[in-house]
Amino acid sequence: MPGISRDDVANLARLARIDLSEAELDHLAPQLQVIVESVARVQEVADADVPPTSHPLPVVNVFRDDVVQPGLSADEALAAAPAVEQQRFSVPRILGEEA
Amino acid sequence: MSDLTRLSAGGLAERLVAGEVSSVEATQAHLDRIGEVDGAVHAFLHVDAEGALTQAAEVDRRRGRGAVLHPLAGVPIAVKDLVATKGIPTTAGSRLLEGWVPPYDATIVTRLRAAGLPILGKTNMDEFAMGSSTEHSAFGPSHNPWDLARIPGGSGGGSAAAVAAFEAPLAIGTDTGGSIRQPGSVTGTVGVKPTYGGVSRYGLVALASSLDQAGPVTRTVLDAALLHELVGGHDPRDSTSIDAPMPALVDAVRGADVTGVRIGVVRELGGEGYQTGVRARFDEAVELLAGAGAEVVEVSCPHFTYGLAAYYLILPSEASSNLARYDAMRYGLRVAPDDVGHGDGPSAEDVMLATREAGFGDEAKRRIILGTYALSSGYYDAYYGSAQKVRTLVARDFAAAFERADVLVSPTTPTTAFRLGEKVDDPLAMYLNDIATLPANLAGVPGLSLPSGLADEDGLPAGFQVLAPATADDRMYRVGAVLERLLLDRWGGPLLDRAPALPGARGVPA
Numbered sequence: 001m002p003g004i005s006r007d008d009v010a011n012l013a014r015l016a017r018i019d020l021s022e023a024e025l026d027h028l029a030p031q032l033q034v035i036v037e038s039v040a041r042v043q044e045v046a047d048a049d050v051p052p053t054s055h056p057l058p059v060v061n062v063f064r065d066d067v068v069q070p071g072l073s074a075d076e077a078l079a080a081a082p083a084v085e086q087q088r089f090s091v092p093r094i095l096g097e098e099a
Numbered sequence: 100m101s102d103l104t105r106l107s108a109g110g111l112a113e114r115l116v117a118g119e120v121s122s123v124e125a126t127q128a129h130l131d132r133i134g135e136v137d138g139a140v141h142a143f144l145h146v147d148a149e150g151a152l153t154q155a156a157e158v159d160r161r162r163g164r165g166a167v168l169h170p171l172a173g174v175p176i177a178v179k180d181l182v183a184t185k186g187i188p189t190t191a192g193s194r195l196l197e198g199w200v201p202p203y204d205a206t207i208v209t210r211l212r213a214a215g216l217p218i219l220g221k222t223n224m225d226e227f228a229m230g231s232s233t234e235h236s237a238f239g240p241s242h243n244p245w246d247l248a249r250i251p252g253g254s255g256g257g258s259a260a261a262v263a264a265f266e267a268p269l270a271i272g273t274d275t276g277g278s279i280r281q282p283g284s285v286t287g288t289v290g291v292k293p294t295y296g297g298v299s300r301y302g303l304v305a306l307a308s309s310l311d312q313a314g315p316v317t318r319t320v321l322d323a324a325l326l327h328e329l330v331g332g333h334d335p336r337d338s339t340s341i342d343a344p345m346p347a348l349v350d351a352v353r354g355a356d357v358t359g360v361r362i363g364v365v366r367e368l369g370g371e372g373y374q375t376g377v378r379a380r381f382d383e384a385v386e387l388l389a390g391a392g393a394e395v396v397e398v399s400c401p402h403f404t405y406g407l408a409a410y411y412l413i414l415p416s417e418a419s420s421n422l423a424r425y426d427a428m429r430y431g432l433r434v435a436p437d438d439v440g441h442g443d444g445p446s447a448e449d450v451m452l453a454t455r456e457a458g459f460g461d462e463a464k465r466r467i468i469l470g471t472y473a474l475s476s477g478y479y480d481a482y483y484g485s486a487q488k489v490r491t492l493v494a495r496d497f498a499a500a501f502e503r504a505d506v507l508v509s510p511t512t513p514t515t516a517f518r519l520g521e522k523v524d525d526p527l528a529m530y531l532n533d534i535a536t537l538p539a540n541l542a543g544v545p546g547l548s549l550p551s552g553l554a555d556e557d558g559l560p561a562g563f564q565v566l567a568p569a570t571a572d573d574r575m576y577r578v579g580a581v582l583e584r585l586l587l588d589r590w591g592g593p594l595l596d597r598a599p600a601l602p603g604a605r606g607v608p609a
Contacts, residue, residue, distance in 0.1 A: 091447055
């Protein structure tokens with residue numbers, strides 16, 4: 001019996017960097033349980049001898065010629081940034097005091 | 100001049116070429132129509148009147164100088180808000196991207212601009228293209244022009260509603276599991292998902308990269324072919340773009356004939372779960388094609404019944420990865436958490452947690468969590484791995500079916516448009532809308548939906564889907580064009596002529 005518990009959902013949300021509220025966990029966890037039970041039926045026909053498909057077309061990696069192409073200016077790249085400092089993206093601290 | 104909005108794109112293009120009407124007049128007529136009816140329909144998230152009229156005036160100037168222009172030059176178009184448009188806000192229907200103005204154009208948009216199609220604005224959609232109703236848009240749902248209390252389909256409900264409400268003759272959609280075809284089906288319009296790799300994905304906000312494909316949203320099969328030829332073809336900026344010439348699609352429509360064409364009715368896409376009126380219109384359409392000389396065979400694709408389950412593992416897996424980019428650092432929403440429980444201020448991780456909690460709606464959260472689960476160590480083989488094997492089995496079913504038939508056909512959706520609110524908090528019921536459309540995305544094959552008529556029980560449009568082998572998009576246009584011609588003869592005019600007048604439209608009380 002496949003399952004995804006409320007604790008699983010809380011843990012997955014944290015891994016996915018979504019700070020779910022208790023009310024959302026109450027709402028979403030039972031829905032996800034139903035969905036997981038439903039999609040688990042892929043296992044019924046996924047025999048060992050069936051190769052997996054990750055992509056619909058048999059594509060291979062593509063390279064372009066090593067020639068400089070026009071790109072975004074720094075101002076264009078920074079135009080939508082939440083915060084900018086000295087022509088750079090300004091971000092919150094990434095380390096804690098304990099680190 | 101308001102009847103300019105009733106013309107097909109091809110019909111309008113002819114009048115533009117003949118000099119009977121200017122692009123500014125045509126564009127203004129559509130902007131006026133948007134002003135009249137979009138309060139009720141809410142197909143648009145953003146209208147760019149100034150930009151559209153500037154482009155229209157430029158086309159008129161060039162045409163006046165005798166320049167050789169693209170056949171669709173001057174025909175206005177609406178673009179789904181999943182497609183990056185330089186200088187025009189692009190939200191993907193999400194609070195996370197509210198107010199984002201892309202610094203570059205998607206390749207599709209580059210081609211539209213180069214061909215001189217004025218961009219009227221950006222159309223509403225379910226957040227990040229996750230949904231079948233537009234109810235998961237952060238900015239409120241769009242409404243079906245046939246019945247404003249009903250859904251226009253999704254995720255591209257805005258593009259389909261815009262075209263069905265005569266707010267635009269053409270629109271761009273994107274289709275990851277049916278987001279062009281299902282809205283087409285429930286609004287009585289035409290929608291095409293090209294072969295995967297047939298239209299560039301460069302500049303599309305990514306949902307599930309191995310499934311996403313942009314394509315035309317129109318009122319006629321010919322218009323779809325005209326737009327498909329314009330936006331399609333190889334793009335070096337998309338590594339999955341097919342580096343080969345596209346088949347001739349407009350020619351396939353103009354010379355359409357189904358004599359001797361083998362049409363495969365897919366046994367698994369019909370029957371139980373399909374509304375009576377939807378099935379009746381489908382059966383009649385198949386009879387019409389048989390009467391026109393097609394050879395009808397029944398084919399079985401037994402693994403399609405597992406397609407839905409595979410799709411709702413593969414899509415969330417890819418989406419959870421793609422949507423990880425919304426980290427509040429370089430663009431999009433950034434939310435400072437209220438209380439982080441320690442003294443040294445919020446960390447990047449705290450900000451990410453708060454931003455993604457505030458920025459994503461329920462459906463995005465469900466799918467990100469589901470995808471994170473399916474990809475997590477210990478569950479990967481059972482879920483994502485098994486789904487990838489089902490994907491192989493679905494592709495093999497297609498290959499076997501295309502041995503026996505040149506095209507496959509089915510109803511596009513199991514039902515006509517349902518009421519707004521009916522399924523918004525019942526994810527599995529919502530997912531079932533995609534059951535007939537998503538196998539094409541899993542296998543990368545092209546699909547076209549056109550109206551098959553109105554269901555007797557509710558008087559709402561039903562859709563007919565034509566599927567062709569990968570890179571044989573011309574086949575579905577050929578069959579679609581013949582069926583459209585036969586149905587128009589039967590109806591005595593376009594199906595959309597029977598749609599009710601919209602509140603706000605000239606002569607109709609608001």
